[in-house]
Amino acid sequence: MNGGTPTGPTPLRVGDPSDAERAATLRRLALTTLDANWEHDHTVPSRTLYPHQWSWDSAFIAVGLAHVRPDRAWRELRTLFAAQWADGRVPHIVFNPALRVGSYFPGPEFWDSGHADGAPPVATSGIVQPPVHASAAWLMHRRAPSAASVQALRWLYPRLVAQQRYLTGRRDVGGAGLACIVHPWESGLDNSPAWDDPMAAVPADAAVMRAYRRHDTAHVDAAHRPTDLDYARYVAIVAAYRAGRYRDEGLAGRQPFLVECPLxxxxxxxxxxxxxxxxxxxxxxxxxxxxxxxxxxEALVARLYDPVAGTFRPRDLRTDRLVPARTVLGLIPLILPDLPAGQVRAVLAEACSPRFGLAARMDRPLPSYDRTAPDFEPVRYWRGPSWLNTSWLLWRGLRAHHRPDLAAGLRESMLAVVARAGCHEYFHPDTGEGLGSPAFSWTAALLLDVLADG
Structure with missing residues (x-):
């Protein structure tokens, strides 16, 4: 499943009059998608697959909404941070109480956050997602500075500080100043090959899933999603964390998955x-x-940079080893403006290699996993497909490190894939075919941000 001749759309020529028409069409598509997914005080990632509020989705969505619905953008973050736990964690899901029990798995009854110390009154999950929220808030203010945006920042600032304090304090299991994730879902790249080795040590049986009803495979081809064995391990990891009421004291002694993630x-x-x-x-x-x-x-470079491979890798704290898989996670540290020049050069070389294909003129979108790897799967969730959010993060990093040529190539590939397939959750990394959920919110939102910087 990992071959095929690239059939992606040909990039438009600079100055092509159809470029403006395409941009207008894409803006309308993005706005229509976001409006349809608005749920009174937040935006759902999709109406079918993800009917609640997700943490890093909301940050990406707010960045896009800032261009067209700034009031809604700030409300998005305010709603999310209203569900912040007393210890500072921002939960990866805030559940909509209006939805019936059992309408999503794993739902609020599975997480049982109400019995955890410091949980908010609203039902949430007990884990987190990447802390992209402060960066999003700054971009939102910079896009449309106003008295209202300053007021919003004043409300958010102490909550963002608390989020950082939680991650650099309670989650510094390795003791080197980096945050540790306790579940693959916390990385945002749920089913990435980066987690295969750490996950293999988690005891689970696929038969565990007979007690639950997965909803993702009712909407998306099961061949595109994590396997039942993967899900059984996901459930086992949550069960271990939930049994300790989501406390972070003593994680090393009881949590089966402990990883420092580059993203x-x-x-x-x-x-x-x-x-x-x-x-x-x-x-x-x-x-x-x-x-x-x-x-x-400094800690990221010391702990997660592999000088032999020339890329960043997750560190499995159970074995104290870097994970061998070469994934898009290794490229994302380029978002750091103070990344040393040697690591910048290495990450750019990795991104431009045949593994990822970044170029000033790209014929295929950026994959989420090394496309030359023997286990590359172009349609399975995070094991090959292209995602707009990781491409967007890399695009911002390229601009920060003064590579407008590569940034322009990546921007065009993002626009072209959505122009061809629509605002899908993710895309085939060879053909550009839309995969996962249609009408996906962060694709629409980040499309608006990319269009604004043409």
């Missing part, structure tokens, strides 16, 4: 850079944020 920690460092800018707006001291950002980048 999560790059987002953590980027958040401190954003918080330094936000602090200056709201009258706080930016200095401590700059200091913490520098320390996170």
């Amino acid at each position: 999560v920690n790059a987002a953590l460092g980027a958040a401190e850079h954003a918080l330094a800018r936000i602090a200056a707006v709201v009258g706080a001291d930016p200095g401590p944020h700059r200091d913490r950002a520098a320390r996170i980048t």
Whole structure:
């Protein structure tokens, strides 16, 4: 399943009059998608597959909404952070109480957050997602600065600081200043090959899933989704965390999955850079944020950079080894403005290699996994398909490190794939075919942001 002749759309010529027409069409598509997915105080990722509020989805969605519905954009983040736990964690799902019990798995009855110390009154999950929210808030304010955006930042700032404190404190299991994830879902790249080795050590039986009803395979081809054995392991990891009421004390002794993720920690460092800018707006001291950002980048390079492979890799804290899979996770540290020049060069070389195919003129979208790997799967969730959010993160990193040529090539590939297939959840990395959920919110939102920077 990992071959085929590229059949993606040919990029438009600079100055082509149809470029403006295409941009207008894409803006209408994006806005229609976001309006259809608005749910009174937040945006659902999709009406079919993901009917609640997801954490990093909301951050990406807010970035796009800032261009067209700024009031709605700030409400998106306010709703999410209203469900923040007392310890500072921002849950990866905030459940809509209006939906019937059993309408989504794993739902609120599975997570049982109400019995955890410090959980909010609303039902949530007990795990987190990458902390892209401070960066999103800064982009939103920068897009449309106003008295209202300053007021919104004043409300968000202490909550964003608490989120950072939680991740760099309670989740620093390795003791080196990086955040540890306790579940693949916390990375955002749920089913990535990056988690195969750490997941293999999690005891589980696929028969466990007979007690549950998965809803994803009712909407999407099962061949495109995680297997039942993967899901059984996901359930086992949550069960272990839930049994301790989601407390983080003693994680090393009871949690079967403990990994330092390059994307999560790059987002953590980027958040401190954003918080330094936000602090200056709201009258706080930016200095401590700059200091913490520098320390996170230093720890990220020391702990997760593989000088032999020339890329960043997750570290499995159970074995204290770097994970061998070469995934898009290894490219995302480029979002750090203070990433040392040697690592910048190495990440660019990795991104431009046949494994990922970044170029000033791309004939295929950026894959989520090394397309030359023997286990590359172009249609299975995070094991090959192209996603707009990881492409967008890399695009922002390319701009930060002054590679407008590569940024332009990646931008065009993002526009072309949506122009061809619509606002799908993810895309075939060879043909550009739309996969997963249609009418997907972060695809629409990030499309608006990419269009705005043409």
